[in-house]
Amino acid sequence: MSIQKIAKLAGVSVATVSRVLNNSDSVKSKNRERVLEAIRESNYQPNLMARQLRTSRSSMILVMVSNIANPFCADVVKGIEEEAEKNGYRILLCNSGSDIERSKSSLGLLSGKMVDGIITMDAFSKLPELTSMIGQTPWVQCAEYADTGDVSCVGISDTDASEFAIRHLIARGCRRIALINHDLSYKYARLREQGYKTVMQEQELGYEAIEYASELSFSAGKAAMEKLLQAAEQPDGVFAVSDTLAAGAMRAIGDTGLKVPQDIAVIGFDGTELAEMVSPQLTTIQQPSRDIGRQAVSLLIKKIDNPESPAERLMMDWHFIVRASA
Known part of the structure; x- marks a missing residue:
């Protein structure tokens, strides 16, 4: 399909089609839509090399x-x-x-x-x-x-979001809140950890536990939670910096016979579809x-x-x- 045939199909000039392909602002919206519709109907693929030249x-x-x-x-x-x-x-x-x-x-x-x-x-x-x-x-x-x-x-604002999550866990009665984080070379990881520490220190709860997952995966979240559960003082709340890590943490909690949220409440981050797929469904910070x-x-x-x-x-x-x- 040539640009000339696109023009004929749309009922416009070749110049108009060219301007649409080159994202020109000078094309009337009605004509632009007609050209785009003709392109969709004909499955037209422009010659990118020629356009670049x-x-x-x-x-x-x-x-x-x-x-x-x-x-x-x-x-x-x-x-x-x-x-x-x-x-x-x-x-x-x-x-x-x-x-x-x-x-x-x-x-x-x-x-x-x-x-x-x-x-x-x-x-x-x-x-x-x-x-x-x-x-x-x-x-x-x-x-x-x-x-x-x-x-x-x-x-x-990763810091504001993580502070809000920790305050929510405290409001529902959690006092031993742990953080499952990831690679601190990422700024979001540092900011979410900063939010966690700020609230924990502000509330003077006398507890701080952070585990760093080896990667952003279900299995890494599970492994991080297993380490937290091995401590003499187990957490009663967990904030994970991604929904995937939180889902792994929930599996580790369940494997020990404990229940979410009765024994350990869990909050994730990102608001992905996964948060609705796990059981119980995951409380989370939803990013747009x-x-x-x-x-x-x-x-x-x-x-x-x-x-x-x-x-x-x-x-x-x-x-x-x-x-x-x-």
């Missing part, structure tokens, strides 16, 4: 995530893809695994002008290394972010994961269109979802 743009966005198996990361990527496609972009996905060498390999696409911009979800500690490679390429960081600098970012992805794309396109625009830091609302586990 004409416009010096590839209409591709590189998306680098630390772990696509993490349900939160997967949801953010869905939001990124939805918003990118709505604006005429496609994504190239790199599952970096927090491996700086794998990240560097993917960033090689920047030198060849294969992508117009980049969205990352890598650990905060890796950002300085990435900065030198990314250079002046439009860049937005999701979930992990710097308080200052030239990189736009989207996230939530897909909206985080959508907003990241909006910020990136703004930077692509206007490279001189200042960096923006967008802090989004989180919600506390109370279910049976706490």
Whole structure:
């Protein structure tokens, strides 16, 4: 299917189709919709190389995530893809695994002008290394972010959210509250731990227990909870920095014959679909994961269109979802 046939099918000029493909603002909304409908009906695939030669743009966005198996990361990527496609972009996905060498390999696409911009979800500690490679390429960081600098970012207040979770456990009578955390090279992990410690010290409960899961997985959450249960003084409440870790913790609790929440209350983080799949259903901090992805794309396109625009830091609302586990 050629661009000429798309124009004939939509009842518009070839120039109008070209402007739609190049995301021009000069097309009337009615004509844009007719062209897009014709493209959908015909399954038209534009010649990306030819477009790149004409416009010096590839209409591709590189998306680098630390772990696509993490349900939160997967949801953010869905939001990124939805918003990118709505604006005429496609994504190239790199599952970096927090491996700086794998990240560097993917960033090689920047030198060849294969992508117009980049969205990352890598650990905060890796950002300085990435900065030198990314250079002046439009860049937005999701979930992990710097308080200052030239990189736009989207996230939530992890400290406020974790403080709220701990206060909820205290309000329901928990006094020995443990934290299951992950890799402290991630800023979110440090901030959620900071929130936990702030409230525990403020309340002077005389108890603090933190276990670090080896990875963000069900089995790692289970193993971390098993260690907490081996202590002389077992927790009566647990806050995990992800729903996946919380689900593993709940399995470990159940395997010992204890009950959630009667013996140990559990709260997770992220608000993924998993929280509704476990039994009892999981109380959790819900992040607006897909909206985080959508907003990241909006910020990136703004930077692509206007490279001189200042960096923006967008802090989004989180919600506390109370279910049976706490």
